[in-house]
Amino acid sequence: MPLPAQIDPRKLALASSELAGELPANRLCRLASAEVSIKEPARAIIAFNIDESGFTLMTGSVSLQAAAQCQRCLNDVDICIESEFTLTVMSKENECLWNDKLIDPLIMEKGTLDLHHFLEDELILALPIVSYHETEKCTHNLYKLADISNYCVTRGPFDILSQLKI
Numbered sequence: 219m220p221l222p223a224q225i226d227p228r229k230l231a232l233a234s235s236e237l238a239g240e241l242p243a244n245r246l247c248r249l250a251s252a253e254v255s256i257k258e259p260a261r262a263i264i265a266f267n268i269d270e271s272g273f274t275l276m277t278g279s280v281s282l283q284a285a286a287q288c289q290r291c292l293n294d295v296d297i298c299i300e301s302e303f304t305l306t307v308m309s310k311e312n313e314c315l316w317n318d319k320l321i322d323p324l325i326m327e328k329g330t331l332d333l334h335h336f337l338e339d340e341l342i343l344a345l346p347i348v349s350y351h352e353t354e355k356c357t358h359n360l361y362k363l364a365d366i367s368n369y370c371v372t373r374g375p376f377d378i379l380s381q382l383k384i
Contacts, residue, residue, distance in 0.1 A: 219240065220239055221237060223334050224332060225330065225331050227307045228274050231266040231268050234265075234267055235265075236265045237263070238263045239262065241334055241338075243258065243259055243260075246341070248338055249284075254285070254297075254345070260281065260337060260341060262279065262337055264333075273307065275304070275305075275306055276307060276324065277304045279300065279301065279302045280303075280337045280340050281299065281300040282341055286349035288356065289348050289349060289350050291351065291357045293357055295350060297349055299346075301340040304322075306321050307323075307324045308323050
């Protein structure tokens, strides 16, 4: 089931709602431009509640199977991008009242949230810094090309100095 593009988190929190569904791959243009080949739709689950202080609380997770370029062999490597989030929805005026430093605020100026854009942001932030295969699975692994165990230096850079007579 596809997720809606626009939501009102405050209304969903008043009803203690939960959204679960898929985000189509064609809605993840910015993620695809980050050298990631998207294999299937992203899956997300988001719960909306009101916390003790009266703020809207968004808790959820989003995951995606994709392929990226291995930084060792430059072939495709399958990666799983996953993100879990807990956010408090608030307006700019209420930001000064927020004192819980463990939960990040989501500042919204208007009543609707672009859910697709938000979930894509979460996936972009969860991208691995470096993507690579396991050492045994790389096709052009440098460790295979150069047998390090048999490589030894017979002469050091200062061995020539030992020949000098002082």
